[in-house]
Amino acid sequence: xxxxxxxxxxxxxxxxxxxxxxxxxxxxxxxxxxxxxxxxxxxxxxxxxxxxxxxxxxxxxxxxxxxxxxxxxxxxxxxxxxxxxxxxxxxxxxxxxxxxxxxxxxxxxxxxxxxxxxxxxxxxxxxxxxxxxxxxxxxxxxxxxxxxxxxxxxxxxxxxxxxxxxxxxxxxxxxxxxxxxxxxxxxxxxxxxxxxxxxxxxxxxxxxxxxxxxxxxxxxxxxxxxxxxxxxxxxxxxxxxxxxxxxxxxxxxxxxxxxxxxxxxxxxxxxxxxxxxxxxxxxxxxxxxxxxxxxxxxxxxxxxxxxxxxxxxxxxxxxxxxxxxxxxxxxxxxxxxxxxxxxxxxxxxxxxxxxxxxxxxxxxxxxxxxxxxxxxxxxxxxxxxxxxxxxxxxxxxxxxxxxxxxxxxxxxxxxxxxxxxxxxxxxxxx
Amino acid sequence: xxxxxxxxxxxxxxxxxxxxxxxxxxxxxxxxxxxxxxxxxxxxxxxxxxxxxxxxxxxxxxxxxxxxxxxxxxxxxxxxxxxxxxxxxxxxxxxxxxxxxxxxxxxxxxxxxxxxxxxxxxxxxxxxxxxxxxxxxxxxxxxxxxxxxxxxxxxxxxxxxxxxxxxxxxxxxxxxxxxxxxxxxxxxxxxxxxxxxxxxxxxxxxxxxxxxxxxxxxxxxxxxxxxxxxxxxxxxxxxxxxxxxxxxxxxxxxxxxxxxxxxxxxxxxxxxxxxxxxxxxxxxxxxxxxxxxxxxxxxxxxxxxxxxxxxxxxxxxxxxxxxxxxxxxxxxxxxxxxxxxxxxxxxxxxxxxxxxxxxxxxxxxxxxxxxxxxxxxxxxxxxxxxxxxxxxxxxxxxxxxxxxxxxxxxxxxxxxxxxxxxxxxxxxxx
Numbered sequence: 001x002x003x004x005x006x007x008x009x010x011x012x013x014x015x016x017x018x019x020x021x022x023x024x025x026x027x028x029x030x031x032x033x034x035x036x037x038x039x040x041x042x043x044x045x046x047x048x049x050x051x052x053x054x055x056x057x058x059x060x061x062x063x064x065x066x067x068x069x070x071x072x073x074x075x076x077x078x079x080x081x082x083x084x085x086x087x088x089x090x091x092x093x094x095x096x097x098x099x100x101x102x103x104x105x106x107x108x109x110x111x112x113x114x115x116x117x118x119x120x121x122x123x124x125x126x127x128x129x130x131x132x133x134x135x136x137x138x139x140x141x142x143x144x145x146x147x148x149x150x151x152x153x154x155x156x157x158x159x160x161x162x163x164x165x166x167x168x169x170x171x172x173x174x175x176x177x178x179x180x181x182x183x184x185x186x187x188x189x190x191x192x193x194x195x196x197x198x199x200x201x202x203x204x205x206x207x208x209x210x211x212x213x214x215x216x217x218x219x220x221x222x223x224x225x226x227x228x229x230x231x232x233x234x235x236x237x238x239x240x241x242x243x244x245x246x247x248x249x250x251x252x253x254x255x256x257x258x259x260x261x262x263x264x265x266x267x268x269x270x271x272x273x274x275x276x277x278x279x280x281x282x283x284x285x286x287x288x289x290x291x292x293x294x295x296x297x298x299x300x301x302x303x304x305x306x307x308x309x310x311x312x313x314x315x316x317x318x319x320x321x322x323x324x325x326x327x328x329x330x331x332x333x334x335x336x337x338x339x340x341x342x343x344x345x346x347x348x349x350x351x352x353x354x355x356x357x358x359x360x361x362x363x364x365x366x367x368x369x370x371x372x373x374x375x376x377x378x379x380x381x382x383x384x385x386x387x388x389x390x391x392x393x394x395x396x397x398x399x400x401x402x403x404x405x406x407x408x409x410x411x412x413x414x415x416x417x418x419x420x421x422x423x424x425x426x427x428x429x430x
Numbered sequence: 431x432x433x434x435x436x437x438x439x440x441x442x443x444x445x446x447x448x449x450x451x452x453x454x455x456x457x458x459x460x461x462x463x464x465x466x467x468x469x470x471x472x473x474x475x476x477x478x479x480x481x482x483x484x485x486x487x488x489x490x491x492x493x494x495x496x497x498x499x500x501x502x503x504x505x506x507x508x509x510x511x512x513x514x515x516x517x518x519x520x521x522x523x524x525x526x527x528x529x530x531x532x533x534x535x536x537x538x539x540x541x542x543x544x545x546x547x548x549x550x551x552x553x554x555x556x557x558x559x560x561x562x563x564x565x566x567x568x569x570x571x572x573x574x575x576x577x578x579x580x581x582x583x584x585x586x587x588x589x590x591x592x593x594x595x596x597x598x599x600x601x602x603x604x605x606x607x608x609x610x611x612x613x614x615x616x617x618x619x620x621x622x623x624x625x626x627x628x629x630x631x632x633x634x635x636x637x638x639x640x641x642x643x644x645x646x647x648x649x650x651x652x653x654x655x656x657x658x659x660x661x662x663x664x665x666x667x668x669x670x671x672x673x674x675x676x677x678x679x680x681x682x683x684x685x686x687x688x689x690x691x692x693x694x695x696x697x698x699x700x701x702x703x704x705x706x707x708x709x710x711x712x713x714x715x716x717x718x719x720x721x722x723x724x725x726x727x728x729x730x731x732x733x734x735x736x737x738x739x740x741x742x743x744x745x746x747x748x749x750x751x752x753x754x755x756x757x758x759x760x761x762x763x764x765x766x767x768x769x770x771x772x773x774x775x776x777x778x779x780x781x782x783x784x785x786x787x788x789x790x791x792x793x794x795x796x797x798x799x800x801x802x803x804x805x806x807x808x809x810x811x812x813x814x815x816x817x818x819x820x821x822x823x824x825x826x827x828x829x830x831x832x833x834x835x836x837x838x839x840x841x842x843x844x845x846x847x848x849x850x851x852x853x854x855x856x857x858x859x860x
Contacts, residue, residue: 003659005627007579020659022624022821040627040658041579069821097792097822119618119813120820122625131626135582142572149437149471152565156851157587157611157634158600158649160858170588172602172611174648175638179858181587181602188549191860192850194452195552196561197435197470204587204633208605218604219588228470229433229450362527383549383860390550391452391499392527420622421586428590428609430621430813 001073006042009086012076019044019072019088020096022123023064033061037072037088042256043125045079046072046088057093067123069096083259111416118421119430129257130417133250134406138202140249141223141400144242145200150225153192155185155201161380168209170218181206184399187329187384189226190360193395194387200225212425213302214414215352217403219423226397232331232341232359235396236317239345239355240273242400243315247271250409263411267349270314277317280339283308299325300344305352315354316346328370331359343398347408354405357398364388431503436472439516442506449474449502449518450526452553453494463491467502467518472686473555475509476502476518487523497553499526513689541846548851549860559687560847563680564836568632570679571653571830574672575630580655583622585615585631591810598639600648611636614829617759617814619656620790623825624817630655642855643732644844645782647833649853656827662761662771662789665826666747669775669785670703672830673745677701680839693841697779700744705775707747713738729755730774735782745784746776758800761789773828777838784835787828794818 004017021039028034031050036043048061064070074088103117104124114121121127142152158172158179170181185201192199201224209216225238247268250258258265278286280300287294287304290311294304300318309316323332323340330340345355361367367388371378378385406418416422421430434447451469458464461480466473478491494500504518533547534554544551551557572582588602588609600611615631622629631654639646655668677698680688688695708716710730717724717734720741724734730748739746753762753770760770775785791797797818801808808815836848846852851860 005579020823021627040581040623040625067821069823096824097818099820102820117813117816119621119816122622128625131583131622132581138582139572139576142569146569149435151470151562152568153561153850154634154651156649156853158636158853158858160860170602170604172600174600174858175640175855177858188851188860191549192552192561193470195470195558204584206588210605219586221584380859383547386547386549388527390529390532391497393450393499394526420583421618423586423588425605428588428604428607429810430590430618 006039006044006084008041009044009076009084013078013086014076016073016075016091017088019046019074020069021072022067022069024066024125026061026066028062033058035061035072035090037070038123038125040128042084044084044086044088045082046074046090048090048093053090053092057090060093060095061090064095065099065101067099067102069099070094071096083256115416115422115427116429122420125260127417129260130406130410130412131420132257133254133261133410134402134418136250136254137246137406137409138221138223138402140246141242142200142202143249144245145223145225148198150198150200151192151196153189153196153199153201154203155182155188157182157204161377168207170206170208183207184222185224186226186397186399189224189397190384190387190395193226193228193397194391194393198225198227198230210425215302215404217415217419217422217424220415220419221402222399223402224397224399226395228393228395230396231394232343232396235357235359235398236277236319236343239343239357239398239400240275240317243275243345243355244271244273246405247409258410261410261412267313268409271348272314275315275317275345276312277319279320280318280322281320283318286311297322297324302352305346306350309346309348309352310350312348314348316348317343318346319343326358328374328376329360329367331361332366341396347404349408349411351404351408354408355398355400357396359394359396362388362392362394364392436469436474436514439472439474439506439514443508443516444506446503446505446521447518449476449504450500451502452497452499454496454555456491456496458492463488465491465502465520467500468553468555470558472514474514474516474518475512476504476520478520478523483520483523487520490523490525491520494525495529495531497529497532499529500524501526513686545846545852545857546859552850555690557847559684559690560836560840560842561850562687563684563691563840564832564848566680566684567676567836567839568651568653568832570676571672572630572632573679574675575653575655578628580628580630581622581626583619583626583629583631584633585612585618587612587634591807598637600636600638613637614652615654616656616827616829619654619827620814620817620825623656623658623827624821624823628655628657628660640855645732645834647845647849647852647854650845650849651832652829653832654827654829656825658823658825660826661824662773662826665787665789665828666707666749666773669773669787669828669830670705670747673705673775673785674701674703676835677839688840691840691842697743698839701778702744705745705747706742707749709750710748710752710769711750713748716741727752727754732782735776736780739776739778739782740780742778744778746778747773748776749773756788758804758806759790759797761791762796771826777834779838779841781834781838784838785828785830787826789824789826792818792822792824794822
């Protein structure tokens with residue numbers, strides 16, 4: 001008997017196949033039981049008629065609790081009403097394991113309860129859809145850079161020092177000493193770019209921020225390209241191309257997950273190059289016009305990002321931020337040294353910043369000055385200064401936050417549902 | 431002027447192009463300077479004749495220190511003696527940044543010195559080749575599972591508990607409490623497999639072992655597939671298919687890096703299915719025959735693995751280990767409950783274990799027994815037990831250590847050169 005997964009069922013019309021999965025739902029109508037069976041690759045209705053199966057199999061179909069695991073045998077039949085286009089006319093049903101009463105029911109559960117049961121909540125069609133979109137986002141970004149000839153490089157997770165200040169670092173006991181969890185692979189990515197030309201880092205990063213907003217996790221994943229001999233404008237083009245590629249691939253490959261999430265894809269279909277590009281100063285003007293109490297020189301917070309991203313129907317690049325509110329490694333704008341060659345990308349529909357990046361300072365002297373200005377300890381960064389001592393070149397890069405990007409593309413409010421096992425200030429289990 | 435990278439130079443024969451890179455080496459012969467220029471995508475000889483460039487450019491070619499960054503303009507000429515098949519007849523040379531005296535010279539440096547300068551050492555042709563092979567290994571493994579319809583899932587790095595004992599865990603301060611760095615994504619992968627059918631986890635894992643062998647890092651990457659409804663034999667087939675795919679892709683895509691490492695590829699070309707499969711008991715017999723002081727029931731250490739893997743000319747599966755020396759989650763062999771349905775893959779040429787895996791215990795009762803037997807605290811694992819309470823199914827998986835796999839394929843002795851920034855007991859910088 002051929003074991004087939006739901007995503008491939010359309011190739012077996014009229015054939016008798018086996019499905020292996022879990023009972024997600026059940027409906028009864030006279031002498032027929034309609035089982036909704038999910039197998040992780042999709043969900044399909046299995047029709048069990050009292051006269052079509054043995055009495056024990058019908059009893060099973062009638063009684064077995066939700067989330068019990070089963071093996072179903074039946075004939076694949078076309079059904080235009082089905083989301084997958086097919087249903088299974090069941091001839092046999094075998095129990096693998098009977099579930100205890102399932103804690104997650106159709107009623108409304110609080111998020112705390114669902115998060116405590118995250119290992120089970122992932123089985124819901126909505127959460128499974130989010131995981132599939134997440135995988136497609138990461139793969140699209142990787143494919144984009146692989147095809148451009150970038151080399152994937154892993155930055156270390158355990159680091160001797162902070163990349164952007166020390167207040168939001170997690171400290172790790174490391175044999176007799178201590179280490180910190182990385183906040184960004186960028187500095188290491190710069191070293192790798194000097195060795196390999198164009199690279200990207202894909203990995204987890206950590207921020208011990210005491211913030212409980214819908215955009216923050218303590219553990220989140222980033223993809224961070226870094227390019228030797230690249231300057232500011234072409235780096236923005238690269239980010240634009242990557243976002244277009246991600247959206248295109250998700251639209252192509254995740255039609256079913258997007259449907260499960262009831263995502264309005266028309267807003268995603270608008271995501272084509274060129275994206276609007278405004279300067280930080282222009283952004284401040286827009287925000288002032290809309291009555292927000294902000295001054296030139298202030299950083300853009302979540303509220304300001306939401307207002308700006310709602311003002312445009314596609315992703316928005318904001319460039320040329322004041323150097324004072326950006327990290328020490330940002331290169332100054334040669335036309336106006338108050339400004340940094342920094343760029344953020346704000347996702348539309350109020351989702352805010354998903355990319356941050358820019359051109360890096362390549363002058364040893366200027367970098368030393370800025371380090372002193374920021375009061376940062378040079379010792380643990382000597383290796384980073386070496387990149388400016390031995391054949392410094394113009395270079396640039398950016399980081400895309402995977403969870404924020406998924407939240408935008410999937411159209412969900414809080415990033416905590418975009419990762420399998422979210423880590424928050426008050427959440428470390430399961 | 432067209433900026434071209436060395437890997438794409440063959441498409442520009444006879445054309446004038448620009449290269450951007452660093453001076454890796456220099457030779458002089460009368461009125462000609464031969465500069466070896468690397469740009470991260472490859473290395474090419476650039477021929478600078480005194481009569482072909484401006485005097486300042488020739489002066490530059492003659493004097494500028496190694497690792498200085500430059501932009502070279504010239505005509506692409508076919509040259510059969512060149513490893514890339516071409517050289518550049520230079521018409522102009524511009525300095526980007528003059529390097530300070532480069533600390534890494536052609537003379538022999540100790541590994542400690544080179545590791546202190548890892549951010550620069552990566553620029554050497556050997557280290558860059560290793561990074562390219564590493565990227566190709568990871569991509570091949572991902573592609574293999576993506577094409578089979580597996581969903582990529584990220585397991586959490588910060589965990590509340592230990593997967594395999596507590597002695598080798600790194601502890602992290604987590605706000606008011608503490609967390610541990612993950613040793614394996616497997617347990618979370620099992621939960622994801624119940625939601626998504628077939629998944630793989632790709633991410634960093636951590637072991638705080640006080641061992642300084644050539645096979646150990648404190649931070650290393652694994653790819654860990656996990657499959658619901660899969661049993662033991664097909665899981666071994668899956669691992670075999672993955673290894674064949676990895677080797678095939680590396681042979682196809684990394685000819686130049688393998689050449690740079692002087693890797694004998696004939697041993698890699700032999701890596702085709704089926705791989706030999708022996709039981710642990712047969713392995714013990716082989717080791718005893720060769721005079722090793724080992725008894726049935728002992729774990730296989732590095733020495734034993736080396737002897738076994740040298741006894742075969744392709745990767746070797748060892749199966750059916752004593753349950754007592756394997757982790758608590760291993761399923762017992764129904765034919766002999768002293769044994770676990772566990773499998774390791776030993777790489778040839780003495781490289782030892784690169785894969786560990788097997789079928790997981792799916793009975794709640796048996797798992798509870800084993801937890802008690804191992805003296806493990808059930809509390810933090812209640813979520814894991816839930817997977818056996820709600821629709822338990824046969825399932826299996828394995829983990830491939832990326833660094834060990836790269837060390838074998840690249841033919842190098844120590845895993846520390848297979849990752850960009852290795853972390854060892856005594857190494858946390860740069």
